[in-house]
Amino acid sequence: MKISEQWINQWVDLKQDIDTTVSQLTMLGLEVDDVTPAGGEFSGVVVSEIIDCKPHPNADKLQICSVNAGDKQLQIVCGAPNARSGIRVPLARVGAILPGDFKIKKSKLRGEESAGMLCSEVELGLSEEGSGLMELPADAPVGKSMRDYLQLDDHIIDIDLTPNRADCFCVRGVARELATLNNLEYFEPAIETVPATTKDTVTIKIKSPQACARYSGRVLTGLNNQAQSPLWLKEALRKSGIRSIHPVVDVTNYVMLELGQPMHAFDRDKVAGGIVVRMAKDKETLMLLDGNEAVLDDSFLVIADEHNALAVAGVMGGLDSGVQPQTQDIILESAYFDAAQIMGKSRRLGTHTDSSLRFERGVDWQLQEQAMERATGLILEICGGQAGPITTVSDESHIPEQQTIHLEASHLKRVLGFEVPFERVTEIFEHLGFQVDRHQSGWSIKTPSWRFDLSIAEDLIEEVVRVVGYDQMPADLMHSDDVIHIAPEQQVVPMTIKKHLVAMGFQEVINYAFVAEKQLSNSYLDAQAYALANPLNKELAVMRTHLLPGILSNVQANRAHGELDLAMFEMGKVFNQVDNQELQQEDVLILALCGQVQPEQWGNTSRQVDFFDLKGHVDSLLTQVPGEINYQVSKLDFLHPGRQSEIFIENECIGHMGQVHPSITHSLKIKTPIYVAQLNWEHIKQRRLPLWQADTKFPSTRRDLSLQLPDSLDWRTVKQGIEQTISAESDVLRQLLLFDVYKGEHIEKGYKSFAIALIFQANNRTLEDKEVDKLVEKGVSFLEQNLNAVIRT
Structure with a gap:
């Protein structure tokens, strides 16, 4: 602003x-x-009046002007199209310096002397565009310095x-x-009530009180449509970065800048019946003041008449109903809109207005009639005319309530760390417009209608310290009674995992949590997607449900720049909306591999990364995670149907891994396979604490078995069955290894062969063969009776 x-x-x-x-x-x-x-840096420029103009004898586009400079009459050669007798304009006298260090000298133009230069707004640095001389009011004092007249020492x-x-x-x-x-006195301009001199009124219907709780309207008639905005008004707007348009529009902008209440004026002749405040109809259209057609839906609030929408509430008025040069009768509006209703609407329409900027942050709900009186007085002063009575319609159930906040002096001192005098605190609150009720131990503050941001005692403390001054706070050593809690040793922080992955050759990437809807749908991950109500753009319109789309973009970008062998990881949140319920989020880690396993060289045969390279990295991450890790076949749409699995700790799924489905990589024009694994952070951040155990002095005993089993059985089932059977008898089974899997000759169709090793060891004795053989027989018996296993010799 x-x-x-x-x-x-x-x-x-x-x-x-x-x-x-x-x-x-x-x-x-x-x-x-x-x-x-x-204004621009200039000097020697005064108000002048053109007395007479005559054509230049040697140039078609120049005129010779006789100019009254206040103390004498000068001859000025001028080429401005609006130069004419009787107008008052800025004159740069001989010796004047204009912006850009341009010095005015006495000169001859096509043989005629010119003792100065008549100036435009552009030449004085007051505007960036202009086509003629800057015309001043008829009562501008001739000979007065333009800097003083326009109050440019500002x-x-x-x-x-x-x-x-x-x-x-x-x-x-x-x-x-x-x-x-x-601590100074505050002078508000006197806003006088403008009495109604006509009985003209506007009927107002509020059909959406939750969005518009208060609406004021007033009819002004008989305005002089030839009136011009006075120079003081134009200058006030120019200094605030607003262009002068029309006296009525200029006044509404001035009141908005002065008091903070955006206003709008309708051409009364363009309003059929009264004013109706309602939600827009689906696909309702409105041509806006900026010339763009707005296509609305039922989330937009509009100001309408009995038939059509006239304006998008809080954003912009309509072109057809706006004030025109010929307008003589207007309907002036001033309203309180709910900030949440206006928020984001200007962005959706692709526009940005001073009104929406204020309404979407919140406008004083007690200001509407005061602003109406102020604007009415200024319009009548500039344009003449008559005013009807103000019509205000309110729904008090949707008007915000002023809050009462209690602040104890001891609380204030404890938070700030130093004491502010009681009376000074009271003065601050009263100066800020708060209603203050002092009591022995502190203050009870009733917040004003223009402060939406105050709700708790800490908000009031912030008001005190920013007025007292942060630089006035005394220097003191920090002290605290807070206890620093140390994270449990078995809990790993993200940085530890990141360092581990970097040591393994991975590089970290960071992507936005927002993605394009197309990215999710192309990866078959859009089923539980949550779309943003007000996205920054269509490429960031949906919350990501998986880290895959982002990391695929990273792979695609790197390969486009010649980086083909990639190992990347990302930690971040994913968001899923299950059955249209509350949005669920969780922290996850994703790994991605593609390209060659090792850099190309003569000593090693080149090989593309595969599923088991990725599994090795996942295994290294899960080495110390408590619980048994196992992998089971999965059926995820975004992974290759024959190269994917879910990852389990005990019986709980903690993630999945596999090759990205070829249809997805093909759509991204990536020819090499990409392998990814996504793990839930809550499940992998736990670590099993190491426990010291003395080495046993007694030897171990190994037994190898070759088993023929049905092809449908997996190693996990076999391993769990043997361990549980033998452990029920004794605790000497130390390790169970699978060292070979075979299918082919001498193995029946539908079967496979597992070669396993059982390693036994006791802490207090040397195991005898008969004890070990007995335990092995128990395990074999379980395999034969429960898993249809056959011992191969």
């Missing part, structure tokens, strides 16, 4: 330089982005406001803050 220093000084007499004001605004939390002069302050400080989107709010900081 841009605001001029002089305008602020009309509200509070600061009597300080601009650097101090800027510093104070920043310390108050109103960060200043830039400070610029109100500065324009560009403030970057945070979303919570909607109250400072106006001169009133900024001046209130500075008056509080400097």
Whole structure:
């Protein structure tokens, strides 16, 4: 928001330089982005009046003007198309210096002397465009310095406001803050009630009170459509970065900048019946003031008449119903809209307006009629005419309530770490417009209608410290009674996993949590996708349900730049909406491999990464995770149907792995296979603590078995069955290994052969063969009776 220093000084007499004001605004939390002069750097330019114009004898497009400069009459050669007798314009006299260090000298133009230059707004640095001389009001004092006349010894302050400080989107709010900081009196302009001189009224119907709880309207008739905005109004708008359009529009913009209440005016003749505030119809269209057609849906609030929409509430008015040069009768509106209803609507329409900027952050709900009176008085002053009574319709059940917050003096001191005098705290709250009820131990504060951001005692503490000044806080050593909790030893932090993966040759990537809907659908991952209501763009419109789309984009980008052998990982959140219920999120880790296992060289045969290379990396991550790890065949659509599996700890699935489905890589024009594994972080961050055990002094005994088993049996079933059977008899089974799997000659069709080793060892004795043989027989018996196994000799 841009605001001029002089305008602020009309509200509070600061009597300080601009650097101090800027510093104070920043310390108050109103960060200043830039400070610029109100006009170009020029001198020697005065108000003048053209007395007479005659054609230049030697040039078709030039005129010789007789100009009254105040103290004498000068001859000026001018080529501006609007140069004519009787108008008052800026004159740069001989010796004047214009922006760009351009010095005016006495010269001859096509043989005729010219003692100066008549100036346009562009030449004075007051505008970036213009086609003729800057025309001044007829009562502009001839001979007066243009800098003094336009009050250009001023500065324009560009403030970057945070979303919570909607109250400072106006001169009133900024001046209130500075008056509080400097403990100065605060002068609000007197806003007088404009009596109704006609009985013309507008009927108002609010059909969506939850979105518009208060709407005020007033009919103004008989306006002079030849009236022009006065120079002071144009200058106030120019310094705030707003172009002068029409006296009525200029006044509504001025009141918005002054008080913070956006307003709009309709051409009364273009409104059929009364005003209806309602939700838009699906696919309802409206041609906006900027010339773009808005296609609306039922999430938009509109201001309409009995037949058609007239404006998108809080964003922009319609072109057909707006004030035109011939307009004489208007309907002036001032409303309170729910901020949540307006939020994001201007972005969806591809536009940005000062009104939407204020409405979507929140407007004072008690300001509507006051702003109406202010605007009415200014319009009648400039354009004449008559005003009807103000019609206001409200639904008090949807009007916000002022909150009462209690703050204890002891709480204030404890949080700040130093004591602020009780009376000074009271002064701060009263200066800020709060209703203060003092009691022995603190304050009860009733928040004003323009402060939406205050709800708890800490909010009030922040108000105190930013006014007192963060730089005024005494230096003191920090102390705290808080206990620092140490993470359990068996819990691994993400950085440990990242270092492990980097040591294994992986590189970390970081992607947005938002993806394009097409990315998810192309990977068959869109079933539980959650679409954003107000995405930044269509490429970031959906919350990711899996880390696969992002890492595939990384692979695609790297391969496009010649990086073919890739090992990447990412840690992040995924979001799934199950059965249209609350959005669920979880932290996951994804690994991705593609290309050659090792860099190309003469000593090794080149080989592409495969499923088992990825499995080796997953196994290394899960080595210390408590519980038995096993892999089971899965049927995930985004993975190759024959090269995928789910990963289990005991009986709980913690992730999946496999080759990305060829149809997905083909659509990305990636010819090499890509292998990925995604693991749930909550399940892999736990570690089994190592326990020390003394080495046994007694030897181990090994028995090898060759088993013929049905092809459908997996190693996990066999292993668990043998371990449970032998462990029920004794605790001397130390290890069970599968060292060969065979299918082919001498093995029946539908069967396979497992070669296993059983290793036995006791801590307190040497095992005898008969004890080991007995345990082996128990295991074999289980295999034969329960798993249809046959011992091969």
